[in-house]
Amino acid sequence: MITINQIPEFRKAIPIIERIEEAGYEAYFVGGGVRDTLLHLPISDVDIASSATPSEIQRIFPVTFDVGIQHGTVMVLYEKKTYEITTFRTESKYENFRRPEKVNYVRSLEEDLKRRDFTINAIAMDRFGNLEDPFDGQTDIEARLIRAVGNPIERFREDALRMMRAARFMSQLGFQVEEKTKEAVLDYHPLLSKIAVERIREEWTKLLIGRNRKGGIRFFVETRLFHMCPGFQNRDKELIDLALFPLQFQTPLTAWTLLVYFLGIPDDEVDGFLRGWKLANKQITNVRKAYHALKIRLDRFWDYALLYETGIKIALEVEEMITGFGMVNDLNHLLEMDKTLPIHRIQDMKINGQEVMHVLGFTRGGPYLGKILADIKDRILAQTLPNDKAQLKEFILKRRFIYLDEVYKKTVQVEGLHLMQETEDFDFPVLGTSALIEFVEDSCKEMMAGVVEEDKISIGTFISLQHSNPALLHRTIVVEVRVKALKEKTVTFSAVVKQDDTILAIGEHTRKVVDKQNFMK
Ligand code: ATP
Ligand code: MG
Numbered sequence: 001m002i003t004i005n006q007i008p009e010f011r012k013a014i015p016i017i018e019r020i021e022e023a024g025y026e027a028y029f030v031g032g033g034v035r036d037t038l039l040h041l042p043i044s045d046v047d048i049a050s051s052a053t054p055s056e057i058q059r060i061f062p063v064t065f066d067v068g069i070q071h072g073t074v075m076v077l078y079e080k081k082t083y084e085i086t087t088f089r090t091e092s093k094y095e096n097f098r099r100p101e102k103v104n105y106v107r108s109l110e111e112d113l114k115r116r117d118f119t120i121n122a123i124a125m126d127r128f129g130n131l132e133d134p135f136d137g138q139t140d141i142e143a144r145l146i147r148a149v150g151n152p153i154e155r156f157r158e159d160a161l162r163m164m165r166a167a168r169f170m171s172q173l174g175f176q177v178e179e180k181t182k183e184a185v186l187d188y189h190p191l192l193s194k195i196a197v198e199r200i201r202e203e204w205t206k207l208l209i210g211r212n213r214k215g216g217i218r219f220f221v222e223t224r225l226f227h228m229c230p231g232f233q234n235r236d237k238e239l240i241d242l243a244l245f246p247l248q249f250q251t252p253l254t255a256w257t258l259l260v261y262f263l264g265i266p267d268d269e270v271d272g273f274l275r276g277w278k279l280a281n282k283q284i285t286n287v288r289k290a291y292h293a294l295k296i297r298l299d300r301f302w303d304y305a306l307l308y309e310t311g312i313k314i315a316l317e318v319e320e321m322i323t324g325f326g327m328v329n330d331l332n333h334l335l336e337m338d339k340t341l342p343i344h345r346i347q348d349m350k351i352n353g354q355e356v357m358h359v360l361g362f363t364r365g366g367p368y369l370g371k372i373l374a375d376i377k378d379r380i381l382a383q384t385l386p387n388d389k390a391q392l393k394e395f396i397l398k399r400r401f402i403y404l405d406e407v408y409k410k411t412v413q414v415e416g417l418h419l420m421q422e423t424e425d426f427d428f429p430v431l432g433t434s435a436l437i438e439f440v441e442d443s444c445k446e447m448m449a450g451v452v453e454e455d456k457i458s459i460g461t462f463i464s465l466q467h468s469n470p471a472l473l474h475r476t477i478v479v480e481v482r483v484k485a486l487k488e489k490t491v492t493f494s495a496v497v498k499q500d501d502t503i504l505a506i507g508e509h510t511r512k513v514v515d516k517q518n519f520m521k
Contacts (some may be wrong), residue, residue, distance in 0.1 A: 004129035025052035028124035088112035152184035160191035171216025192228035208255035217243035230276035247324030431471035465507035
């Protein structure tokens with residue numbers, strides 16, 4: 001007997017049962033709520049079982065949602081709370097070891113309790129707190145045992161998910177699995193492969209955040225259930241490491257991130273692994289972010305760029321995770337950093353795509369826009385560029401040839417002084433390589449002069465040219481240079497020198513940006 005009035009969740013739901021009874025049907029509290037109350041644990045939800053069929057329930061209550069009418073469940077809205085009311089039913093014939101599509105409704109509570117998974121979950125309570133416990137669930141609660149209702153083999157053959165639920169309850173409640181029930185799991189674990197991965201995932205996630213994760217995972221490994229799960233084949237060692245990791249997982253995100261970490265999944269396989277478990281796209285993105293940040297955080301503290309990418313909510317979870325590795329965390333420092341983060345979202349940048357286009361004189365967008373905005377974002381986060389509209393505009397304008405991959409062209413007239421000294425052997429003029437080098441260097445220098453800050457200059461550090469054709473005297477040649485690579489302070493250009501359609505030379509030139517003052521000295 002439970003003093004029902006002392007448990008607000010049940011007390012508030014008593015009128016629902018009264019209403020069903022007034023309509024001439026039976027109704028009881030069942031499932032986890034009753035079990036957890038007997039364990040003096042807080043209850044997560046109040047489930048109700050009734051002899052009324054779903055359509056009869058719908059007639060009794062004005063507002064209902066059919067969440068699982070094919071399994072006999074109707075959701076009822078009462079006093080701003082929702083309750084799942086499931087019609088008494090038996091297990092009908094199982095096909096392929098999966099829950100049947102059709103259900104058989106019955107009018108007897110005892111029949112309904114018989115089809116429930118474990119004795120601890122097969123206790124019903126009426127609106128006065130009287131318990132109906134035909135399988136001695138209370139004894140098993142006291143002994144802290146998870147025992148199948150009836151013959152475990154039959155029950156697991158009916159619905160193989162129950163094996164996974166045993167592991168989940170073990171972790172959640174810190175119970176042991178009764179010997180015969182455990183043996184049946186060991187013998188019938190391959191049947192789990194018949195179960196939809198979404199249903200397995202629900203139980204696995206609850207197992208991971210349970211307070212006895214260690215016991216739950218041990219059972220999951222010992223009974224070989226893990227072999228039936230996506231990406232777990234032969235990963236027992238890693239799963240045990242996860243089991244022993246000294247941190248209570250508070251959220252599914254933390255649980256999945258550390259799972260991925262302990263399995264050592266390469267970055268480019270994380271998506272595939274999580275998709276195998278049918279996680280929602282949003283969750284996959286969050287795990288990917290947390291996993292990336294965790295690996296960096298194990299090495300060093302956050303910087304603005306990493307915090308921006310990760311977002312404060314996920315970052316705080318990662319900061320909790322590192323305590324499991326014996327590291328000291330600093331949530332306050334992280335929160336402070338977030339307060340001074342120059343931008344939290346791309347929209348916080350003081351320049352947008354339209355304005356970038358305008359600065360560059362374009363009327364159309366394209367991949368270049370994303371590239372520019374990403375570069376600007378990185379610089380703002382690295383604090384090398386202030387988030388100030390005028391300064392951002394000026395910066396973009398200066399770097400246009402880099403951003404737009406523009407070719408810088410310089411035209412020069414070929415004169416006698418550019419010719420090679422030792423050209424007497426030839427009966428046509430040959431443009432000297434040293435002159436070519438000078439043309440290329442000059443072009444690059446001019447291009448750089450437009451971009452470097454007032455107090456900086458660029459100096460050439462490397463040049464290589466393949467000079468393959470002679471040039472005609474008194475005609476123009478065109479030097480074309482473009483940025484090939486850009487590292488912090490060094491720019492590498494590729495160069496082509498042409499006369500009409502003939503390529504005279506191709507090559508590469510590198511320049512380094514230095515302080516004007518220092519260089520002069
Ligand atoms: P939680 O606290 O996580 O809600 P719960 O025991 O209420 O735990 P639910 O999944 O909400 O678990 O299921 C409610 C009840 O329905 C269970 O207590 C059990 O009696 C029954 N049940 C759920 N799934 C199964 C199943 N696969 N086979 C048999 N009975 C089940
Ligand atoms: Mg429940």
